[in-house]
Amino acid sequence: xxxxxxxxxxxxxxxxxxxxxxxxxxxxxxxxxxxxxxxxxxxxxxxxxxxxxxxxxxxxxxxxxxxxxxxxxxxxxxxxxxxxxxxxxxxxxxxxxxxxxxxxxxxxxxxxxxxxxxxxxxxxxxxxxxxxxxxxxxxxxxxxxxxxxxxxxxxxxxxxxxxxxxxxxxxxxxxxxxxxxxxxxxxxxxxxxxxxxxxxxxxxxxxxxxxxxxxxxxxxxxxxxxxxxxxxxxxxxxxxxxxxxxxxxxxxxxxxxxxxxxxxxxxxxxxxxxxxxxxxxxxxxxxxxxxxxxxxxxxxxxxxxxxxxxxxxxxxxxxxxxxxxxxxxxxxxxxxxxxxxxxxxxxxxxxxxxxxxxxxxxxxxxxxxxxxxxxxxxxxxxxxxxxxxxxxxxxxxxxxxxxxxxxxxxxxxxxxxxxxxxxxxxxxxxxxxxxxxxxxxxxxxxxxxxxxxxxxxxxxx
Amino acid sequence: xxxxxxxxxxxxxxxxxxxxxxxxxxxxxxxxxxxxxxxxxxxxxxxxxxxxxxxxxxxxxxxxxxxxxxxxxxxxxxxxxxxxxxxxxxxxxxxxxxxxxxxxxxxxxxxxxxxxxxxxxxxxxxxxxxxxxxxxxxxxxxxxxxxxxxxxxxxxxxxxxxxxxxxxxxxxxxxxxxxxxxxxxxxxxxxxxxxxxxxxxxxxxxxxxxxxxxxxxxxxxxxxxxxxxxxxxxxxxxxxxxxxxxxxxxxxxxxxxxxxxxxxxxxxxxxxxxxxxxxxxxxxxxxxxxxxxxxxxxxxxxxxxxxxxxxxxxxxxxxxxxxxxxxxxxxxxxxxxxxxxxxxxxxxxxxxxxxxxxxxxxxxxxxxxxxxxxxxxxxxxxxxxxxxxxxxxxxxxxxxxxxxxxxxxxxxxxxxxxxxxxxxxxxxxxxxxxxxxxxxxxxxxxxxxxxxxxxxxxxxx
Numbered sequence: 001x002x003x004x005x006x007x008x009x010x011x012x013x014x015x016x017x018x019x020x021x022x023x024x025x026x027x028x029x030x031x032x033x034x035x036x037x038x039x040x041x042x043x044x045x046x047x048x049x050x051x052x053x054x055x056x057x058x059x060x061x062x063x064x065x066x067x068x069x070x071x072x073x074x075x076x077x078x079x080x081x082x083x084x085x086x087x088x089x090x091x092x093x094x095x096x097x098x099x100x101x102x103x104x105x106x107x108x109x110x111x112x113x114x115x116x117x118x119x120x121x122x123x124x125x126x127x128x129x130x131x132x133x134x135x136x137x138x139x140x141x142x143x144x145x146x147x148x149x150x151x152x153x154x155x156x157x158x159x160x161x162x163x164x165x166x167x168x169x170x171x172x173x174x175x176x177x178x179x180x181x182x183x184x185x186x187x188x189x190x191x192x193x194x195x196x197x198x199x200x201x202x203x204x205x206x207x208x209x210x211x212x213x214x215x216x217x218x219x220x221x222x223x224x225x226x227x228x229x230x231x232x233x234x235x236x237x238x239x240x241x242x243x244x245x246x247x248x249x250x251x252x253x254x255x256x257x258x259x260x261x262x263x264x265x266x267x268x269x270x271x272x273x274x275x276x277x278x279x280x281x282x283x284x285x286x287x288x289x290x291x292x293x294x295x296x297x298x299x300x301x302x303x304x305x306x307x308x309x310x311x312x313x314x315x316x317x318x319x320x321x322x323x324x325x326x327x328x329x330x331x332x333x334x335x336x337x338x339x340x341x342x343x344x345x346x347x348x349x350x351x352x353x354x355x356x357x358x359x360x361x362x363x364x365x366x367x368x369x370x371x372x373x374x375x376x377x378x379x380x381x382x383x384x385x386x387x388x389x390x391x392x393x394x395x396x397x398x399x400x401x402x403x404x405x406x407x408x409x410x411x412x413x414x415x416x417x418x419x420x421x422x423x424x425x426x427x428x429x430x431x432x433x434x435x436x437x438x439x440x441x442x443x444x445x446x447x448x449x450x451x452x453x454x455x456x457x458x459x460x461x
Numbered sequence: 462x463x464x465x466x467x468x469x470x471x472x473x474x475x476x477x478x479x480x481x482x483x484x485x486x487x488x489x490x491x492x493x494x495x496x497x498x499x500x501x502x503x504x505x506x507x508x509x510x511x512x513x514x515x516x517x518x519x520x521x522x523x524x525x526x527x528x529x530x531x532x533x534x535x536x537x538x539x540x541x542x543x544x545x546x547x548x549x550x551x552x553x554x555x556x557x558x559x560x561x562x563x564x565x566x567x568x569x570x571x572x573x574x575x576x577x578x579x580x581x582x583x584x585x586x587x588x589x590x591x592x593x594x595x596x597x598x599x600x601x602x603x604x605x606x607x608x609x610x611x612x613x614x615x616x617x618x619x620x621x622x623x624x625x626x627x628x629x630x631x632x633x634x635x636x637x638x639x640x641x642x643x644x645x646x647x648x649x650x651x652x653x654x655x656x657x658x659x660x661x662x663x664x665x666x667x668x669x670x671x672x673x674x675x676x677x678x679x680x681x682x683x684x685x686x687x688x689x690x691x692x693x694x695x696x697x698x699x700x701x702x703x704x705x706x707x708x709x710x711x712x713x714x715x716x717x718x719x720x721x722x723x724x725x726x727x728x729x730x731x732x733x734x735x736x737x738x739x740x741x742x743x744x745x746x747x748x749x750x751x752x753x754x755x756x757x758x759x760x761x762x763x764x765x766x767x768x769x770x771x772x773x774x775x776x777x778x779x780x781x782x783x784x785x786x787x788x789x790x791x792x793x794x795x796x797x798x799x800x801x802x803x804x805x806x807x808x809x810x811x812x813x814x815x816x817x818x819x820x821x822x823x824x825x826x827x828x829x830x831x832x833x834x835x836x837x838x839x840x841x842x843x844x845x846x847x848x849x850x851x852x853x854x855x856x857x858x859x860x861x862x863x864x865x866x867x868x869x870x871x872x873x874x875x876x877x878x879x880x881x882x883x884x885x886x887x888x889x890x891x892x893x894x895x896x897x898x899x900x901x902x903x904x905x906x907x908x909x910x911x912x913x914x915x916x917x918x919x920x921x922x
């Protein structure tokens with residue numbers, strides 16, 4: 001099996017496994033106790049905190065171990081907002097943050113706060129000037145990921161931190177996707193991470209709160225972790241998490257070059273091997289292991305199943321693979337195609353041969369899924385005729401059918417003519433404009449219809 | 462080393478260790494994913510949930526795995542209160558609950574809720590009639606532990622659940638100290654537990670919410686664990702937790718008899734071996750492994766250090782061992798002596814020889830600590846003389862000095878005479894009345910003084 005979903009969870013690093021085993025014997029007792037077992041546990045915890053601080057580039061007493069990356073984000077965002085409540089109740093996030101950030105923002109909004117979502121470009125990156133423009137007198141906190149979890153695009157964190165610092169606003173950096181590769185640069189105020197993303201065990205998150213940042217923990221009091229992470233410390237897992245962070249960091253520079261070449265290979269060759277594919281995310285400013293592309297006329301769930309049968313574990317931001325029936329908010333914010341979306345995220349150590357085999361298998365797999373769905377043959381040129389309008393009724397049909405139906409009739413539409421696609425699938429709103437962009441056709445716009453919406457496309461060539 | 466602090470954290474059960482190792486290989490992936498590794502993880506999680514439900518006596522879809530017992534309590538109390546917000550904002554807890562419950566109650570109170578603390582008797586038990594009397598029209602939730610964590614007293618949970626059920630109020634049972642011994646009886650609505658108390662790994666708590674109980678999760682949304690426990694599931698730890706719960710349950714009946722005999726031996730023999738000791742907690746209705754006693758004229762921290770040097774790990778509810786300088790709220794609520802407090806909590810498998818060695822070592826250890834503190838010799842009878850008042854100035858002196866000073870002068874006080882102890886140590890408020898109770902002397906009361914308080918004691922015999 002080739003596991004290409006490291007951005008969800010990386011397999012346990014051998015060093016993490018060793019450290020976990022060793023500290024199961026010495027780290028199970030209560031580190032607050034005075035007896036020998038308690039002191040041993042406390043020493044392990046203290047040493048782990050020192051090592052984590054060194055890897056992050058902060059002081060040991062700024063490090064809090066939480067029970068997950070999600071919990072670190074919830075605590076960090078909530079605590080920073082509450083700590084600066086007197087300043088104001090305005091929060092800035094990017095539109096492509098992890099759901100843990102966006103859900104924290106929702107809670108803040110429902111509690112009377114105001115949230116500004118900073119837009120991203122088509123590559124998924126924010127513009128520091130847009131953060132600067134979003135800053136207000138009453139801004140309590142800004143949040144930005146170090147790199148995007150779905151497309152790998154690296155954000156200009158140092159620049160945004162500078163802009164925030166100048167305005168006296170703390171910046172929380174969600175470093176979940178990049179912490180294994182290196183420390184986060186720039187003058188940030190809070191930082192979060194998640195151990196199972198870098199090969200550590202599940203159950204450990206990292207929250208760093210720089211000295212001097214106002215912070216007020218929410219929820220019931222608890223004396224553990226300076227009062228910032230309630231519940232008995234999971235010391236064996238913390239020790240394993242930090243040991244594996246050091247281990248992956250030691251290999252990071254070399255492994256980054258290798259994985260970057262492998263993902264670049266996928267970026268270049270997939271569009272050559274598979275027709276009607278859009279590779280998304282920044283081609284240069286990206287983390288080494290992630291590459292994402294979307295395939296027109298493909299049902300994401302079917303594609304994942306077929307790839308799984310071929311021995312590849314990948315994930316997808318297509319609406320047809322999620323329980324919510326809405327496409328990934330990241331792809332939506334970028335304005336790129338979501339149907340047939342595939343995220344390949346290579347764990348360190350991925351063999352070149354596995355990537356080559358993926359590139360061999362992919363074209364046939366995509367073609368097979370398209371054939372089952374009755375996807376149109378690659379587009380053919382059609383001579384210009386009189387203008388007219390064709391209506392495609394895709395009501396009740398799910399992604400990728402509306403785009404398939406559009407493409408099927410499009411060949412027969414004269415230049416200047418329009419197609420009106422009726423659809424009640426949320427994904428169509430994203431995928432029909434994205435199809436136009438890929439095909440060089442004009443997306444006229446969306447109009448309300450009796451049921452769902454009408455998406456109007458004009459043939460320009 | 463004899464580890465006698467299982468009520469804080471039990472050493473990892475061998476079965477937990479095996480299960481953890483096995484599932485590190487199969488349970489690290491995201492159980493929400495469609496590929497093979499995800500499905501394997503999901504199967505492990507589903508099987509663990511079924512097994513946990515069987516051990517608790519509930520449905521699998523009522524079980525939520527949290528990151529700790531504390532987190533289970535915070536989520537359970539917060540969610541149940543919010544779910545019944547329309548009914549009212551009144552919460553009932555006992556005065557001897559775990560700090561995670563009491564801190565949840567504090568947050569609720571600071572947010573406008575009302576909390577009734579039900580008192581306990583001198584053995585630490587609540588009266589079901591007191592819960593019944595505390596129930597109001599606007600009571601949203603009642604909370605009661607299955608057994609007390611500091612003195613081992615078992616609470617009348619089934620009776621209290623019946624009283625609550627009759628009033629239509631859900632009861633949350635904190636079963637942290639008893640779940641390894643068996644399911645909680647009675648018609649409770651919510652239940653919490655903590656894996657590292659029964660020999661499972663750190664990082665796993667259990668929250669059970671019965672179908673039909675109104676429950677509204679607080680904090681940012683998250684799709685994991687039916688939306689009730691945010692963050693990536695820690696499946697290897699969950700599998701290990703449930704495997705060890707089954708393992709300790711299989712041995713529970715036999716081990717309960719054995720440990721109950723060992724703790725009964727300590728209950729009986731410590732007062733015979735050590736002068737001026739009070740054994741606290743219910744002698745009969747108690748969990749098998751816990752026995753707690755307090756030694757007059759002893760500094761709890763010094764005693765713990767000496768016992769540690771002798772190879773015994775125990776804990777203490779004395780103020781002198783806590784960072785807050787206040788004695789255990791449990792001992793306070795029971796109205797028993799807190800100074801020189803020792804909790805012995807035996808893990809399953811404790812050898813009889815270790816308990817015997819503890820009984821051998823204890824008298825000399827206590828005597829040594831008393832000698833260093835200049836504790837009074839055992840009380841001698843003094844002939845009646847004229848009544849008078851002696852003033853003892855213990856201002857600025859910490860527990861157990863005020864009681865030692867009181868005892869030193871007391872021998873010279875005539876029957877009918879009084880001693881006025883001036884103290885600014887919080888522990889004196891608890892320990893001077895407790896001393897009177899132990900000595901059969903009259904505690905007249907507390908009076909405000911220029912600094913601290915004056916505690917007045919009358920000699921009656």
